[in-house]
Amino acid sequence: MSPCAHAQTAEQRLADYRQRVERLEDQVAIETLQADYGYYFDKGLWNEVADLFSKDGTFEYGQRGVYVGQDRIRSALLLFGPHGLAPAHLNNHMQLQAVITVAPDGRTAKARWQGMVMLAEPGANGQWGVGLYENEYVKQGGVWKISKLHFYMTALTDYDLGWTKSAIPMEGQSALFPPDRPPTEVYRSYPGAYIPPFDYVHPVTGKSLKNIPQPADDVVGRK
Template sequence: MSEADRIAKLENAVEQLSRRLLQREDELDIRKLQHLYGYLIDKCLYNETVDLFTNDGEVRFFGGVWKGKEGIRRLYVERFQKRFTHGNNGPIDGFLLDHPQLQDIIDVEPDGEIAYGRARSMMQAGRHKDYADPSNPMMGARQWWEGGIYENTYQKVDGVWRIKVLNYLPQWHADFETGWANTRPEYVPFPTQTFPADPTGPDELIADSWLWPTHKLVPFHMKHPVTGKEIVAERWQGDIDRAQARTAEPAV
């Protein structure tokens, strides 16, 4: 091998290693971003949460889409902050809202500007009886579980990764005392009106929204790493028959 060939080979190896290193650094930065989202929303730091998004970002949540920084602020500050913490940007005594971020899988596009992530949250939430407001249904004493899946999109802006689309799909809810086997229908009602008819509502409604005990696969952003095929799930016909039977049952 000539000296020129050896140099070219080394330069190629350095280029490949640099590209792989940058990809791993991007994955770590995105993972930190997603985990920070969990820490911020845990402590009801809603103003700081909004700052994690791109200016044209959006949040897809509970059957609605909140678009742009204005829409995202409407969700986190005008809706969550006022309902959960009396307008306080930060935790308040007696209110629990833990959002651990788990099982995150990050895939960065070859251009290094867009990335996709899938993660899970297993939330514990509630309000202590000594801090309940019986006159306000949103401020009553209660404790519940929530499990959900994220399928998010991230964008690097001026060298800093931000959330472009936070697509959070709650999978199930349960009262702490009775568990998920007894979850009542519409445990959390989906929005039915958009902004401005609903002052804190979404800009758009999502038609195909569901909650436990309905159970579907949240589509994966990536293909199967071994087979290279799309990851899909069959829909058990018995679920459909059971749902139709419940609908057809006469009222008593």
């Protein structure tokens, strides 16, 4: 092999390593972004939450519908309570089990997260919840932002009664702050069993997990 070929191979290898490092840095930045979302959401810092989204970003929580743009997202967040966390309130939304997939060009990304929810307010029993996030992100001006946040509430229960005795249904679309679009998917939370489609392929087989067979559910008309 000629010296020129050796030089080209070394340069290509260096470029490949540089790209791999950049994609890893992107993953870390997205993980931090999503963690910030969780911390701000927990404390009712709605302006800070909305500022994490791109200007045309979307927010969808359970069956409440889709809100488009930062201003509309701020309105949607008020459905969870006023700005700031009031005394005797709990609104924890933990972001766990991240699987982040960054596009080869480093401009967009998708991620799936496990969500654990703890809720409390005066005069009401506490609640436990679990769900899944299927989110999308965009890099604008070198900064990662949330372009789509979709939280699938899969189960919500009374803290004292527990999962075997309590199944709290999801809230529907608000009349006070109606969504811009209806829910993208109609499904039922626990005791229903719905698996949100995976945005990434199986890491060993390479097969898509977007069309997983779902249990029949006559409430939502799924056969």
